[in-house]
Amino acid sequence: AQSVTQLGSHVSVSEGALVLLRCNYSSSVPPYLFWYVQYPNQGLQLLLKYTSAATLVKGINGFEAEFKKSETSFHLTKPSAHMSDAAEYFCAVSTKAAGNKLTFGGGTRVLVKP
Amino acid sequence: DAGITQSPRHKVTETGTPVTLRCHQTENHRYMYWYRQDPGHGLRLIHYSYGVKDTDKGEVSDGYSVSRSKTEDFLLTLESATSSQTSVYFCAIRFSGSINEQFFGPGTRLTVL
Numbered sequence: 031a032q033s034v035t036q037l038g039s040h041v042s043v044s045e046g047a048l049v050l051l052r053c054n055y056s057s058s059v060p061p062y063l064f065w066y067v068q069y070p071n072q073g074l075q076l077l078l079k080y081t082s083a084a085t086l087v088k089g090i091n092g093f094e095a096e097f098k099k100s101e102t103s104f105h106l107t108k109p110s111a112h113m114s115d116a117a118e119y120f121c122a123v124s125t126k127a128a129g130n131k132l133t134f135g136g137g138t139r140v141l142v143k144p
Numbered sequence: 145d146a147g148i149t150q151s152p153r154h155k156v157t158e159t160g161t162p163v164t165l166r167c168h169q170t171e172n173h174r175y176m177y178w179y180r181q182d183p184g185h186g187l188r189l190i191h192y193s194y195g196v197k198d199t200d201k202g203e204v205s206d207g208y209s210v211s212r213s214k215t216e217d218f219l220l221t222l223e224s225a226t227s228s229q230t231s232v233y234f235c236a237i238r239f240s241g242s243i244n245e246q247f248f249g250p251g252t253r254l255t256v257l
Contacts, residue, residue, distance in 0.1 A: 034186075036186075039184065062244055064244075064245065066248075071251075072250060072251075073148075073234055073248035073249050073250045073251055074187070074234070074236075074248040075248075076245055076246075076247070079245055120186055120187065122186075124244040130238075130244040131189055131192070131202070131244075132177075132187075132189070132244060132246060133189075134186030134187045134188070135186050136184050136185060136186045137184075137186050
């Protein structure tokens with residue numbers, strides 16, 4: 031079975047500070063990993079994805095994530111937070127063994143302070 | 145937005161009534177999904193479809209049924225709505241051949257009183 035754990039349901043950062051959102055996954059086979067962002071009253075938008083190519087993945091809006099197999103992690107970072115980054119972020123995993131279905135973490139809501 | 149629309153966008157209904165939510169896509173994607181979103185749970189898969197008349201259950205399918213008679217429409221039905229089905233429902237599509245990146249509709253907020 032596959033699963034995702036996001037550490038911290040809420041994160042508060044100052045504008046201009048580093049954003050770090052933690053995601054750990056569990057999978058018995060090589061995973062595909064995704065980060066999605068949800069702005070208020072909207073659907074989910076894909077930020078970036080890991081598909082077994084480069085372990086450091088760059089996404090939209092200055093975000094990036096690093097796949098670390100030894101730590102079963104896929105943490106999301108952005109060097110300098112902007113007010114527009116206030117949103118909820120979801121990590122998700124899928125595998126061929128699970129029929130390519132996505133399993134989501136519980137989400138992390140980011141608050142950006144001026 | 146991958147041409148996905150959901151209707152209605154908001155609905156308030158009473159316990160025991162039937163409810164149907166519609167997901168419509170304009171790009172003939174084969175794979176379609178229904179999720180529910182609840183605080184602390186992220187999104188959980190209810191049902192999915194891999195073609196016309198081809199559907200299967202997800203992890204939280206009890207109390208829900210689906211139908212897909214045309215490629216562009218995927219319907220989610222609550223036969224007898226309960227308060228535990230109050231949630232935000234999202235439809236998603238997946239491009240055939242993609243590594244399971246899914247694209248989401250705007251959501252339907254359902255309140256069951």
